[in-house]
Amino acid sequence: MRASMRYTARVQNAAATHLPSAVEVAGMSAEQVAALLHSNEITIRAQQHQIDALKHQLEWFKRQVFGSKSERFAPEPDPVQIPLGAVLPVPGQTVEARKAVPAHTRRVPRRDSTSEAADALPFFDEARVPVQVIPVANLQAAELSPDQYEVIGEKVSYRLAQRPGSYVVLKYVRPVIKRLDTQAIHTPAAPAGVLEGSRADVSFVAGLLVEKFAYHLPLYRQHQRLIDAGITVSRPWLTQLCQQSIGLLEPVYDAQLDSIRASRVKAMDETPIKAGRVSHGKMKTAFFWPVYGERDEVCFPYFPTRAGAHVREALGLEPGAGAVLLSDGYAAYASYAQKTGLTHAQCWAH
Template sequence: MSNAICATEHARIVAENQALHGELKELRRQLAWFKRQLFGEKSERHQILGPAVQANLFDPAATPVPEQQEREKITYTRRKGKNRDNAANDTGLRFDDSVPRRVIEVPPPAGRESDEVVATRTTFRLAQRRAGYEILEYRHPVLKERSSGALTSVPAPRNVFEGSVFDVSFAAGVLVDKFCYHLPLYRQAQRLSQAGIQVARSSLTAVVARASPLLAPIAQAQLAHVLSGGVLAMDETPIKAGRKGPGKMHQGYFWPLYGEGDEICFTFSPSRGGAHIERTLAGRFHGVLLTDGYAAYERYAAGQPQIIHAQCWSHIMRRKFERALDSDPAAREALEQIAALYDREQSIRARGLHGEDKRQARQEQCAALVLDFWQWCDAQLQRMDLEPRHPLLKALGYVRERQSALAVFLEHPDVPIDTNHLERGLRPIPMGRRNWLFCWSEVGAEHVATIQTLLVTCRLQGMDPTTYLIDVLQRVGMHPAARVEELTPRCWKTRFADAPLRSDVEP
């Protein structure tokens, strides 16, 4: 009886040891992957990675151990915030003598040139040049009619924001600094202060809040055009937006959509659920939907016969086979096969082929490589030495489930092989997230989506976003609503870029 108990206990210990050994191997794989993410190469072109850089940082022998020091507990009382009554707002503008100033004489209206000028009123506006700030001093006369003696004041030129002290050039500069160069508003306020101009941060926030509704119809018109195309790339990226509780922010998501005409649109949703995909695409898009491996896209496309679902080759390299590099040499062989496919695709792109010519070239040069890759994956799946948790087995299973979606690009010449163009387009969101960190409210996130839609598209179209914003913010109030699509960056480039509306601060 004792021998049987010992045998049972021995079997239990052996099984437990094997389980711990497998868990240790998995943790080592994860550690190696994290090392490559921090210190290794990150190119997605071939993704054949060399040894990690600075791996000795994880060597305990090479890491100095800090001496334990006594900690002193310090208590303090927080000081009351500074008085900001001297900061500028929409009721006035405060600046010192070091700020450059330009005087602009406002002429009398037509037909009243003969009236007597009895006084001059002054209106100040804060403008922004490309390399600094300048005060626009409008001197508009007060006229006295010779016949009746009635006094009339000539108004200052119309401003984009009624009653605001900020010129359109300054509003455009605030938006470009925040959303193109990721400069938070409080840093912009600090820069203004160093230039001798006191502007309240709340006033800068108001500039963003007032500009976004003016630009929202243009962003919606661009979204409608993107959804009318035959190929659409879609992804999602997280953003903290809205308060969840004391000291906590809610996790929201921006969903970028990249169209065929090098246009990108950002939409916001408070969740990552598939309901946003249906809300955005249902009844509006018919064609090929190119995505990563997120299951919500596949579920939506499966119920839409008018949509063909394609998936990204870069994701199976970066997120699957790359993770198996330290576990099995066969993972490198997979990456080399995919790299050869990318080389063929690059040669086709370099020839500038389109339509049927591109489809035929892909069939001749890429289809055989894809078929060989499927056969290689099937052969690897027959191996008996791959345990269920092995990273290579996970990568092979990931690919096998998506063979039809990964092969869509062979039959549709307008479909890219990956979503890298979309990944590059959405990069301003994570870059901004590192600087301004979060959106205080979901409404603020909607503002970010609207403005980034236009500014990122300007970059994709090779346009200067400042020139575009200065023109469009002035034009949107007088442009026919039925032709709002003409103000999208793609159309504006051909219709208005040669003679844009400018600010008075520019010569």
């Protein structure tokens, strides 16, 4: 028994450096084999723990060097530890030369925001911005009769104010009548909406799209604002409204793209966009191919890749006589110009 315990201790101490051969294992007792297996299991656990720790450190260093800025963490540098990648000595800071400048005074701008004259200058488009006129009473004339003073002029001041955005519910009241001669009942039909069977007015649908795509206000924030205003609707309903209203705009998009295709001079480019998920936490990279026409029209055809075939799908194979395509140096545009016979004008900015 003592010999077995001594052998077990020797195995545990030397397991990481020595493994018994098959002949040695054959001469062991059952207790010795069990002790050897237990020791090997402990060694494997310790090595696996060390491997996991090293993997974690390696992933951290990868994020610091190659990761995005949001993944990086820059702790306070250790004065003893050399920074990662610092193999050259840091050059000393040079002291900038300085010279004395005599004191001087500056002229006050004419349009000072605190001056009374600046308040009288309109800073907005009066044709687009509503103006509410607020008369200010003259306290000196309050105690005088009209025959004791005369108004010789007026001074105007402007202040920029804000009214919180609000929602309005349109209530259509339709009278139901009964003709006395025929006993027939008549009810006028409800006004038709832009989306059949929907409670959303066209103004609400337009505002929903403008705030989402022009001012980048997500639907969930618009939903929160609706709730704060006392309107209870479901969050998926806003998504359905967007999808249905975008479907109504597709004929407008198709007509505009046809107009761009008919232009003699067109400009085109491609830009990546994250659309769809590849896996958990990772977005798929797709491409917008914006195309610009002679009438200042812009369309953004969407394609999943950057393949050159998408240029033909977006512009067609009949560009017209004397057509010119303005683009960068991407080979797909040159290939399209060669196949269709149009003039390829490369952009000077690339």
